Amino acid sequence: MTAEKRARRIIAVGSGKGGVGKSTLSANLAVAMARLGRKVGLVDADIYGPSQARLLSTEGRTPEASDSKMHPVQSPFGVPLLSMGHLVQPGQAIAWRGPMVGNALNQLMDAHWGDAEIIVVDLPPGTGDIQLTMLQKHKPAGAVIVSTPQDLALMDATRAISLFEQGQIPLIGMVENMAGYICPHCGEESDPFGVGGAQAAAMTMNLPFLGRVPLDIQIRRESDAGHPVAAGDGPQAEAYLNIARAVLAWLDTH
Numbered sequence: 001m002t003a004e005k006r007a008r009r010i011i012a013v014g015s016g017k018g019g020v021g022k023s024t025l026s027a028n029l030a031v032a033m034a035r036l037g038r039k040v041g042l043v044d045a046d047i048y049g050p051s052q053a054r055l056l057s058t059e060g061r062t063p064e065a066s067d068s069k070m071h072p073v074q075s076p077f078g079v080p081l082l083s084m085g086h087l088v089q090p091g092q093a094i095a096w097r098g099p100m101v102g103n104a105l106n107q108l109m110d111a112h113w114g115d116a117e118i119i120v121v122d123l124p125p126g127t128g129d130i131q132l133t134m135l136q137k138h139k140p141a142g143a144v145i146v147s148t149p150q151d152l153a154l155m156d157a158t159r160a161i162s163l164f165e166q167g168q169i170p171l172i173g174m175v176e177n178m179a180g181y182i183c184p185h186c187g188e189e190s191d192p193f194g195v196g197g198a199q200a201a202a203m204t205m206n207l208p209f210l211g212r213v214p215l216d217i218q219i220r221r222e223s224d225a226g227h228p229v230a231a232g233d234g235p236q237a238e239a240y241l242n243i244a245r246a247v248l249a250w251l252d253t254h
């Protein structure tokens with residue numbers, strides 16, 4: 001029986017800088033993996049700027065607790081989750097020093113995750129206390145790096161990659177977000193942030209490329225309204241499902 005019990009595996013989603021779409025990717029990746037039949041949970045490790053309660057339509061819900069541990073909040077998309085957004089009022093500032101933030105992260109991670117076999121962790125941008133606690137104490141099975149295609153974002157992504165390498169966390173690969181924009185009026189495709197930069201950078205760094213998500217008004221609108229596009233149909237959902245397939249293929253072979 002013990003041999004059959006599969007260990008829970010953590011996938012950290014990181015980026016060098018904020019605003020590149022890491023939270024959106026984390027939510028959609030978790031939903032897509034659940035759609036592909038896996039038991040997936042999601043932890044919003046962005047303690048100071050939580051967004052997952054909104055992205056997965058669980059705002060205003062408070063986790064119950066037993067045996068001094070929280071029970072994740074069930075979302076309507078088959079993914080249970082925990083976020084500071086479930087514990088503080090929207091807009092309330094969290095002014096904590098490092099050790100308290102580390103404790104908060106540990107409580108989110110050490111919750112009653114039940115039969116979840118994979119926990120996706122949405123890390124805050126950068127390379128600070130939360131990232132270090134995550135790497136050292138919770139030891140993710142692997143990390144996914146998100147970047148937009150422009151040089152500055154890629155430079156920051158390199159820093160995130162180096163953090164995981166120093167922590168000896170395997171890199172699953174890189175996702176290029178907000179590449180290619182199709183005008184909803186005239187249909188012309190343009191590349192506000194360029195395109196292919198993240199894929200090229202991944203190749204240079206010998207990092208697998210996991211896929212590309214276009215800059216798409218529907219992704220912005222639906223995400224911010226708490227409807228992850230990965231739960232629906234169409235090319236947007238397919239983009240996230242393909243990334244989820246690539247991540248699962250990696251997990252199943254490592």
Ligand SMILES: Nc1ncnc2c1ncn2[C@@H]1O[C@H](COP(=O)(O)OP(=O)(O)OP(=O)(O)O)[C@@H](O)[C@H]1O
Nearest residue numbers: 018019020021022023024178214215216219220223
């Ligand atoms: N592919 C996309 N197309 C259009 N909008 C997107 C896309 N990906 C993310 N966005 C939008 O960009 C904004 C920032 O995304 P998100 O919050 O996921 O970024 P982040 O990297 O997690 O930022 P932070 O680390 O600062 O929380 C959101 O409004 C989101 O809806």
